[in-house]
Amino acid sequence: MLSGSTAAFAQKKYSDGATDTEIKIGHTGPYSGPASAYGQIGKTIEAYWKSVNEAGGINGRKINFITLDDGYSPPKMVELVRRLVEQDKVLCTFNTLGTPTNTAIHKYMNVKKVPMLYVATGASKWGDPKHFPWTMGFQPDYHTEGKIYAKHLLANVKDPKIAVLMQNDDYGKDYYEGFKEGLGKDADKIVKHVTYEVTDPTVDSQVIQLKDSGANAFFNIATPKAAAQAIRKAADLGWKPAQYLNNVSASVGSVMKPAGFENSQGIVTAQYLMDPTDKQWENNDDFKAWKAWMGKWMPGANLADVNHVFGYAVSNLMHETLKKCGDNLTRENVMKQAANYQKYRLPMLIPGITISTSATDYYPIQSVKLAQFKGETWDLFGDIMSAEGS
Known part of the structure; x- marks a missing residue:
C-alpha cells in the first residue's frame, strides 16, 4: 500500500494554464496611452521570462507569458x-x-477564482483577503505613503499652506485620504486641492491655480507624464514650495529628467527599490546582477528608469512563488504560496526591506525610506518607515 500512497503524493496537479511543459501567465499593461511610461515594466517582465526560459524554465516548465496593451x-x-x-x-x-484598470477586473477575477497576483498599483484595496482572496498587491500601499508625507511635511514646513494636485480616480483618492489622515487636525492646512483627468493633455492650468492659492507646500499625486509637467510648470511660474512626489512617479529617467533636474531639487519621495541612479548601490551584488542582466536582456534600455528595476523585482517574486508550487500548479496553491513569505529578501529592494505575507496579510512590502532629490539622483535619508499593512 505504501508505494501507492507515495505515488499519489507525488502526483502532479494542474489548473488551467499549467501542464508538464508550460505555465501560462497573463498580463496587460499601458504600452500606449496616457500612462505609457509604465510600458517599460511590461517589457522588462517579458525579457525576464525569456531569460528564465533560456535557463530551463521553472521546475522544467517554460513560461508562456502573454502580454497585451490595455x-x-x-x-x-x-x-x-x-x-x-x-x-x-x-x-x-x-x-x-x-x-x-485593476478595479474594473477585481470582482470578475475573484468570481472566476483566478489569481490576480502582485498587481502594479499600491491602492490599499488589494490587501483584502477576506473579501477578495484571489487578489494580492506588491508595492507599499498609497494610503500609508500619503500619511508618511503628511507627517514629514508637518515636522519640516513652517506654517504650512498645502496645495494638492490629484489624478481624479481611486489611485489619487487613496493617496489623498492617507495624506489627510496623516495631517489629522491639521487637514485644514490644505488651502487648495485640484484634480486632473488622466486624458488631460496638460496640468498647466491646475498648477497655476495651486500657485495662486499662496501655498508653500505641494503634494504631487500624479502619474509620470502629468507629474513631470507639474514640476516643470511650478518652476516656470517661479513657485518654490516644499514638494512631495508620489513614489509611482519617482523615476529619474521618465520623470525627473523630463521635468528638468534644475527644477527637481529638494523634492521628497518614498522609496523601497534601489534607484539605478544612486551611486551607493554600485558595489551591491544585487545591483551588479541587475545591471548585467539588463545589459544582456534589454540592451539599449534607459538604465536611469526605475521601472526596469520594478519589473525585474516583481518578476523575481513571481518566479519564486511558482518555484515554491513545485508540481502542484493549481490556482489554490499559487495563492497559498504567495501568502506564505517570512521576511523574504527580494533582489533590488532597499536593504532592510523584505517581503512578508500570510493568509490574512496580502501586503507584501510594508516599508519605505524617504529620499530627497539632489543633483541628478535621489538621496535616501532617515530610518526605514513601516506601513500599517492590514
Whole structure:
C-alpha cells in the first residue's frame, strides 16, 4: 500500500494554464496611452521570462507569458483579461497595471477564482483577503505613503499652506485620504486641492491655480507624464514650495529628467527599490546582477528608469512563488504560496526591506525610506518607515 500512497503524493496537479511543459501567465499593461511610461515594466517582465526560459524554465516548465496593451483603459482591460482567462486559459494574471484598470477586473477575477497576483498599483484595496482572496498587491500601499508625507511635511514646513494636485480616480483618492489622515487636525492646512483627468493633455492650468492659492507646500499625486509637467510648470511660474512626489512617479529617467533636474531639487519621495541612479548601490551584488542582466536582456534600455528595476523585482517574486508550487500548479496553491513569505529578501529592494505575507496579510512590502532629490539622483535619508499593512 505504501508505494501507492507515495505515488499519489507525488502526483502532479494542474489548473488551467499549467501542464508538464508550460505555465501560462497573463498580463496587460499601458504600452500606449496616457500612462505609457509604465510600458517599460511590461517589457522588462517579458525579457525576464525569456531569460528564465533560456535557463530551463521553472521546475522544467517554460513560461508562456502573454502580454497585451490595455492603453490604461478600464473597458479595454476588461475585454483583454476576459480573453486571457476564458480563451487563453492562463493560470493567473500577473502585475496588471493601474488602479482604475485593476478595479474594473477585481470582482470578475475573484468570481472566476483566478489569481490576480502582485498587481502594479499600491491602492490599499488589494490587501483584502477576506473579501477578495484571489487578489494580492506588491508595492507599499498609497494610503500609508500619503500619511508618511503628511507627517514629514508637518515636522519640516513652517506654517504650512498645502496645495494638492490629484489624478481624479481611486489611485489619487487613496493617496489623498492617507495624506489627510496623516495631517489629522491639521487637514485644514490644505488651502487648495485640484484634480486632473488622466486624458488631460496638460496640468498647466491646475498648477497655476495651486500657485495662486499662496501655498508653500505641494503634494504631487500624479502619474509620470502629468507629474513631470507639474514640476516643470511650478518652476516656470517661479513657485518654490516644499514638494512631495508620489513614489509611482519617482523615476529619474521618465520623470525627473523630463521635468528638468534644475527644477527637481529638494523634492521628497518614498522609496523601497534601489534607484539605478544612486551611486551607493554600485558595489551591491544585487545591483551588479541587475545591471548585467539588463545589459544582456534589454540592451539599449534607459538604465536611469526605475521601472526596469520594478519589473525585474516583481518578476523575481513571481518566479519564486511558482518555484515554491513545485508540481502542484493549481490556482489554490499559487495563492497559498504567495501568502506564505517570512521576511523574504527580494533582489533590488532597499536593504532592510523584505517581503512578508500570510493568509490574512496580502501586503507584501510594508516599508519605505524617504529620499530627497539632489543633483541628478535621489538621496535616501532617515530610518526605514513601516506601513500599517492590514
